[in-house]
């Protein structure tokens with residue numbers, strides 16, 4: 001098991017999913033994550049994910065957070081603590097299990 005600075009056992013809880021139906025795109029999780037695991041995307045009227053930086057804002061129905069670099073997560077759990085809609089799923093997976 002991984003451990004803290006002074007050797008205490010510490011079990012990472014990795015981000016494994018964000019429920020797109022519950023996410024309100026508030027960006028709180030993004031702000032607290034130091035690992036660039038997530039990115040904000042737009043959902044258009046056909047339910048497709050679109051980038052927010054290419055002037056398609058008029059087609060965007062809703063913004064949601066998605067996982068961009070899942071493997072960079074260190075399982076700190078900060079994103080779960082700030083999410084107001086509890087739409088994230090975390091699990092104590094290991095590299096061997098993934």
Ligand code: SF4
Pocket residue numbers: 013014015032033034035036037038072073074075076077078079080
């Ligand atoms: S658990 Fe920590 S490292 Fe992983 S996505 Fe959440 S805030 Fe980022």
Ligand code: SF4
Pocket residue numbers: 018022023024025026027028029030064065082083084085086087088
């Ligand atoms: S904190 Fe929760 S509701 Fe807000 S963007 Fe992140 S996953 Fe979505």
